[in-house]
Every structure is written in structure tokens, then in C-alpha cells.
Amino acid sequence: MLDIHTAPTPNGIKIPIAAEELGIPYRVIRLHLAQGDQRRPEYLAINPNGRIPAVVDHDVPDGPVPVFESGAILLHLAETRGGLIGPGIAGRAATMGWLFLQVGGLGPNFGNAGHFLSGAPEANPHAIMRFQGEARRHLQVLDTRLASQEWLDGHGYSVADIAHFCWVRSASYAGLTLDGMPRLAEWTARIAARPAVRRGLAAIG
Ligand SMILES: N[C@@H](CCC(=O)N[C@@H](CS)C(=O)NCC(=O)O)C(=O)O
Known part of the structure; x- marks a missing residue:
């Protein structure tokens, strides 16, 4: 299971799309940015930068693995699942x-x-x-x-x-x-x- 902490913004939609494309089971944990969810201590433990998106990947050998920054998350998913990346x-x-x-x-x-x-x-x-x-x-x-x-x-x-x-x-x-x-x-x-x-x-x- 991939926990996707996100919101419906341009960076936030990247990860559910990639998960769907790669066939990764996931659940969306929706953050309400206007209410400051991204600055709460429990979320800062996953993404110290206090921005969405971030994930916790439970399906990798050393998991659960937290990943933040949308580009890093996309590369992590592409490389661990073997898709959406050039050969x-x-x-x-x-x-x-x-x-x-x-x-x-x-x-x-x-x-x-x-x-x-x-x-x-x-x-x-x-x-x-x-x-x-x-x-x-x-x-x-x-x-x-x-x-x-x-x-x-x-x-x-x-x-x-x-x-x-x-x-x-x-x-x-x-x-x-x-x-x-x-x-x-x-x-x-x-x-x-x-x-x-x-x-x-x-x-x-
Ligand atoms: N470089 C970051 C940018 C993340 C980012 O700026 N996310 C925005 C939404 S698109 C956000 O969390 N805004 C909330 C805030 O500024 O407090 C990434 O690519 O993940």
C-alpha cells in the first residue's frame, strides 16, 4: 500500500496519476492546505518542508519508506515499480x-x-x-x-x-x-x- 498525502493542486495530482499508471495500490490522505494541515507535526515528520505531496511506501523491502518532493516521489515509484522511465x-x-x-x-x-x-x-x-x-x-x-x-x-x-x-x-x-x-x-x-x-x-x- 502507498499512502499518498496530498491535495488537488498541480503538484498534488501527480502522484495519484503515477500510482494509477503503475497499478500501485494506494490510498489518498487528503490534506486541507487552507487549514494548515501541511504544517502539523505529524505531517512534518513525513515532509519536513511542509508542502504536499508526500508518500509513505509500505510495499518496498526496507519499508515503510517516506518520500517527499514530487520529483523524488515520481522517480521512486518509477524505479521501484519498473515503469514510466526511459530504458x-x-x-x-x-x-x-x-x-x-x-x-x-x-x-x-x-x-x-x-x-x-x-x-x-x-x-x-x-x-x-x-x-x-x-x-x-x-x-x-x-x-x-x-x-x-x-x-x-x-x-x-x-x-x-x-x-x-x-x-x-x-x-x-x-x-x-x-x-x-x-x-x-x-x-x-x-x-x-x-x-x-x-x-x-x-x-x-
Ligand atoms: N517542490 C515541491 C513543491 C510542493 C508545493 O509547493 N506544493 C504546494 C501545492 S502545489 C503546497 O504544498 N502548498 C501549501 C503551502 O504553500 O503551504 C514539490 O514538487 O513537491
Whole structure:
């Protein structure tokens, strides 16, 4: 059993989707972020950073194993269950590159763009220009990649696709659209139609 501590946010939906894709038995422990569940001592024991998602994996030899940070969780699941990751050294490296681009690049820029757009956007025009510009640039990197590859890592559908999908489907959060990015729009629709993705999204509400 995989305990998934999460909430229905772009980072939070990644893990139920990956669990569904890999056929991992799991249960969702829903945190209410507005009520501060992510800062309670029992949750900080699993994720000292006080953010969702985090998991406790009961189905591994040295378990139960806690894992936090969505990218680390995705890699942990891919490697322990043997799926959603490119083959061999080159395939693994390709998946990691595209995965880390999401957690270190697209995600934070989307998050910061959304943050400064909410509230009083006129107070922070430079921050919005910077973060929204970087968010748009990352979308364009993905669109360009998908002109020559069916999936981001160039090998197959992977945790890198799942990580990016969970943010790209919410481009409006950063005040952006996929207009003019037809490959990215098609890839987003293709992933959204996968039965496992639908089940993962439904599981978290
Ligand atoms: N780098 C972290 C980011 C996690 C993150 O920022 N999660 C947000 C939801 S998408 C959160 O927990 N927000 C609650 C808060 O800021 O207190 C990851 O990829 O897991």
C-alpha cells in the first residue's frame, strides 16, 4: 500500500496519476492546505518542508519508506515499480532531465507567476513579466520538443510527461494559454484522455 498525502493542486495530482499508471495500490490522505494541515507535526515528520505531496511506501523491502518532493516521489515509484522511465542509462538520463526541468523550472515559474498575478498584479509588474515570461518560455521548449518526439524523454510516456502535464493543463494559473503551441495542446489532450489519468484525478477530487 502507498499512502499518498496530498491535495488537488498541480503538484498534488501527480502522484495519484503515477500510482494509477503503475497499478500501485494506494490510498489518498487528503490534506486541507487552507487549514494548515501541511504544517502539523505529524505531517512534518513525513515532509519536513511542509508542502504536499508526500508518500509513505509500505510495499518496498526496507519499508515503510517516506518520500517527499514530487520529483523524488515520481522517480521512486518509477524505479521501484519498473515503469514510466526511459530504458537503460541513456533513457533514465533523458527522463530525469525532462523531469527536473519541470520541478526546477516550469513549476516554480508557473507558481510565482500565479502568485504575483493574484491579489494586486499592478503592484508587481516586473515580477509578473519575469515569471510569466519564463513560464511561457518553458511551454515553448515543450512545444518545440514535441515537434520531433511523441513523448518528452524521446523514449516513451514517462514520469516527465506526468509532471509537466499536471502544470500545463492549468496554464491559465500563470495567465497563459496554449494558443500557438499545437503540439503541446495535442499532447495535453492525449494525456488527459488516458484512463489512468482520469482515475488519478477522480481519486483526489
Ligand atoms: N517542490 C515541491 C513543491 C510542493 C508545493 O509547493 N506544493 C504546494 C501545492 S502545489 C503546497 O504544498 N502548498 C501549501 C503551502 O504553500 O503551504 C514539490 O514538487 O513537491
